[in-house]
Amino acid sequence: MFADYTTTELVSIFAMQGFAGLILFSVFVLMALGLAIIFGQMGVINMAHGEFMILGAYITYIISNLFSSYLPGLFDLYFFLAMIVAFFATAALGALVEWGMIRHLYRRPLDTLLATWGLSLILQQIYRSVFGAREVGVSLPDWLMGSVPLSDMIEIPINGLFVMGLTIIISVSIYLLMFRSRWGSQVRAVVQNRPMAAAVGINTEKTDRRTFALGCGIAGIAGSAFTMIGSTGPTAGQLYIVDTFLVVVFGGAQSLVGTIASAFTISQSQSTMEFFLSGSMAKVLTLLVVVGILMLRPQGLFALKMRH
Amino acid sequence: MHISPTIKKTLRVSKTCFLRKLVIASIAVLGYHHGALAAPSTAEVNTTGLAVTDDTVKVGILHSVTGTMAISETGSVQAEKLAIKQINEMGGVLGRKIEYIQEDGASDWPTFAEKSRKLLVNDKVAAVFGCWTSASRKAVLPVFEQYNGMLYYPTFYEGLEQSPNVIYTGQEATQQIIAGIDWVVKEKGAKKFFLLGSDYIWPRTSNKIARKHIEKLGLKVVGEEYYPLGHTQFNSVINKIKLKKPDVIYAIVVGGSNVAFYKQLKAAGIDMTKEKPVLLTISVTEDEIRGIGGENIDGAYAAMKYFQSLDNPNNAEFVKNFKAMWGDDIVIGDVTQAAYLGPWLWKAAVEKAGSFDIDKIKEASPGIELTTAPEGYVRVHENHHLWSKTRIGLAKKDGQYQVIYETEELMEPDPFPEGYQ
Numbered sequence: 001m002f003a004d005y006t007t008t009e010l011v012s013i014f015a016m017q018g019f020a021g022l023i024l025f026s027v028f029v030l031m032a033l034g035l036a037i038i039f040g041q042m043g044v045i046n047m048a049h050g051e052f053m054i055l056g057a058y059i060t061y062i063i064s065n066l067f068s069s070y071l072p073g074l075f076d077l078y079f080f081l082a083m084i085v086a087f088f089a090t091a092a093l094g095a096l097v098e099w100g101m102i103r104h105l106y107r108r109p110l111d112t113l114l115a116t117w118g119l120s121l122i123l124q125q126i127y128r129s130v131f132g133a134r135e136v137g138v139s140l141p142d143w144l145m146g147s148v149p150l151s152d153m154i155e156i157p158i159n160g161l162f163v164m165g166l167t168i169i170i171s172v173s174i175y176l177l178m179f180r181s182r183w184g185s186q187v188r189a190v191v192q193n194r195p196m197a198a199a200v201g202i203n204t205e206k207t208d209r210r211t212f213a214l215g216c217g218i219a220g221i222a223g224s225a226f227t228m229i230g231s232t233g234p235t236a237g238q239l240y241i242v243d244t245f246l247v248v249v250f251g252g253a254q255s256l257v258g259t260i261a262s263a264f265t266i267s268q269s270q271s272t273m274e275f276f277l278s279g280s281m282a283k284v285l286t287l288l289v290v291v292g293i294l295m296l297r298p299q300g301l302f303a304l305k306m307r308h
Numbered sequence: 309m310h311i312s313p314t315i316k317k318t319l320r321v322s323k324t325c326f327l328r329k330l331v332i333a334s335i336a337v338l339g340y341h342h343g344a345l346a347a348p349s350t351a352e353v354n355t356t357g358l359a360v361t362d363d364t365v366k367v368g369i370l371h372s373v374t375g376t377m378a379i380s381e382t383g384s385v386q387a388e389k390l391a392i393k394q395i396n397e398m399g400g401v402l403g404r405k406i407e408y409i410q411e412d413g414a415s416d417w418p419t420f421a422e423k424s425r426k427l428l429v430n431d432k433v434a435a436v437f438g439c440w441t442s443a444s445r446k447a448v449l450p451v452f453e454q455y456n457g458m459l460y461y462p463t464f465y466e467g468l469e470q471s472p473n474v475i476y477t478g479q480e481a482t483q484q485i486i487a488g489i490d491w492v493v494k495e496k497g498a499k500k501f502f503l504l505g506s507d508y509i510w511p512r513t514s515n516k517i518a519r520k521h522i523e524k525l526g527l528k529v530v531g532e533e534y535y536p537l538g539h540t541q542f543n544s545v546i547n548k549i550k551l552k553k554p555d556v557i558y559a560i561v562v563g564g565s566n567v568a569f570y571k572q573l574k575a576a577g578i579d580m581t582k583e584k585p586v587l588l589t590i591s592v593t594e595d596e597i598r599g600i601g602g603e604n605i606d607g608a609y610a611a612m613k614y615f616q617s618l619d620n621p622n623n624a625e626f627v628k629n630f631k632a633m634w635g636d637d638i639v640i641g642d643v644t645q646a647a648y649l650g651p652w653l654w655k656a657a658v659e660k661a662g663s664f665d666i667d668k669i670k671e672a673s674p675g676i677e678l679t680t681a682p683e684g685y686v687r688v689h690e691n692h693h694l695w696s697k698t699r700i701g702l703a704k705k706d707g708q709y710q711v712i713y714e715t716e717e718l719m720e721p722d723p724f725p726e727g728y729q
Binding site for chain 1: 373374375376378379382507533534535536538539540541543544545547548550551564565566567568571572574575576577595596597598599600601602603604707
């Protein structure tokens with residue numbers, strides 16, 4: 001399979017594919033972080049994760065329309081505001097869902113699966129009724145489109161760089177929040193031993209709600225960012241949900257580092273294989289490898305050592 | 309012009325059994341409906357127990373208005389409702405107003421089969437306008453053949469099918485593909501092609517036909533790639549395209565993947581407004597461009613039979629009426645127009661047959677012509693597909709295509725192309 005290419009071409013291929021893999025990696029991390037927090041820390045299987053992302057995308061759409069009608073001069077900057085609004089709006093919806101539905105189901109993980117799946121259908125239909133069944137086009141500021149040419153063969157898409165930067169910022173913020181703040185230690189305490197955490201005076205209900213809201217909020221930011229690379233429609237969230245769960249489960253559900261490591265493994269192997277095989281075969285092989293590894297290591301790549 | 313065959317038919321029948329006709333007609337006029345003198349009696353035009361009364365006829369509309377296909381099928385539903393409304397305003401079919409029963413296929417193929425059975429068995433509809441994906445059509449086909457119903461199917465598709473119970477109002481693959489490739493070879497001097505598609509029957513069959521045709525012309529296919537439906541990461545294939553430097557990217561990507569593909573293509577620095585590579589698609593209508601964004605697909609070419617910008621009086625009228633009914637910001641794509649033809653072709657067949665009976669419609673359908681079609685002139689072929697012209701559209705920033713070429717002759721539909729399978 002290498003014989004068709006010259007050496008210089010092979011070097012370019014690996015450089016380009018390495019970078020394509022990095023972009024895919026950032027996309028995976030961005031999709032999976034919110035789910036990893038909710039699934040990993042709270043044990044809730046949130047099937048509506050994709051729909052929370054799409055809410056973020058629709059908010060970006062609304063804000064881009066508002067800017068182009070009322071503040072065309074500031075259109076270049078709307079994206080930042082859109083991401084912030086997307087975060088707070090999806091977080092607010094997340095808190096509402098946690099209060100109205102999830103908190104009644106903490107002891108019944110399989111029921112949360114069904115309930116959140118139902119929620120995803122409800123949200124899809126709401127999007128369809130409000131925004132129409134067709135996809136909407138989100139217009140982007142010009143500086144986000146286009147590419148930086150590095151050499152004749154290698155060009156780096158600017159929106160790819162943007163997603164990578166965003167992923168780094170969000171990952172670092174999550175790390176600081178979870179491992180360096182008082183709130184983070186409360187979350188981890190509740191995860192490790194709920195009755196004990198309650199006994200030392202942590203408000204576990206409030207912690208749960210905030211954790212769920214945070215996970216949803218990150219999904220909102222991801223959805224907002226994905227308007228640059230994907231479609232915005234009522235059912236577009238479904239396109240992401242399988243990959244997202246794959247990354248989280250493969251990484252080891254309770255480990256954020258594991259999520260990042262698994263996103264890296266899956267994205268790099270997939271993008272390399274995509275180049276030499278067809279796209280569908282690359283997907284099949286990736287899934288086979290993941291299934292194989294999970295059979296040998298059911299806890300995923302990384303597992304927290306904890307008492308049960 | 310749609311009335312003349314009816315009159316002829318009526319005259320011919322009158323000659324043969326004048327007295328009986330007279331009696332039936334008098335009874336009908338005296339006893340039932342004084343207004344509709346022209347309408348032939350129900351017993352005469354409906355011998356198989358369809359849902360036809362003296363002043364109404366029931367038809368079915370069967371599309372997905374929920375689920376993932378709702379994006380695409382909404383336009384077809386709107387077009388069919390517009391056609392039915394217009395036909396009713398003209399006095400209906402054989403003097404009977406059309407009433408439609410709408411069912412939701414919900415993007416689920418077994419649901420399509422179940423709903424079509426409901427429409428045919430319980431509602432006894434005289435015709436069904438519906439389906440969109442090939443999978444949904446394949447699911448309902450046995451039902452239509454078993455219960456002898458009539459389906460008007462609007463989507464361009466891969467061919468390899470021909471049922472007496474279906475009229476295919478969209479183009480089959482060879483009509484779209486061969487004209488498009490001939491054009492790009494002649495006008496753009498293309499020699500190297502890169503074929504790309506979503507991974508299911510339509511893109512695969514279409515690319516197979518495309519590859520055969522390209523190789524027949526002595527030209528080269530430098531790559532052929534498929535991605536799963538809903539795939540959103542195209543960076544790898546875009547890199548491959550850059551490496552292989554094809555003259556033409558022949559893209560049959562569908563659904564949400566489309567948006568990802570064109571956005572990433574642009575972000576990767578492939579500028580379609582430049583001389584090379586040319587992007588030619590058969591899967592992106594004006595409907596899809598709304599999701600993709602005109603600025604992301606500016607400069608691409610599409611080979612189809614209909615574009616909203618098509619400049620002829622029929623189309624101007626159609627676009628005006630469509631917007632009046634469904635709103636000014638709506639766009640009309642190839643399939644929407646094909647769906648609009650369905651009710652008109654059915655009306656013409658019923659009037660030619662002088663009957664709602666399915667078997668008579670089947671027989672009457674070949675040879676039916678529509679001079680009022682928004683795409684211009686179409687005619688039903690013996691094989692139940694349409695003769696139609698293929699056009700090349702150039703995608704513009706505003707989300708519309710500019711029609712830059714059309715075939716001189718009508719393309720013959722050939723669902724089982726020899727040497728292409």
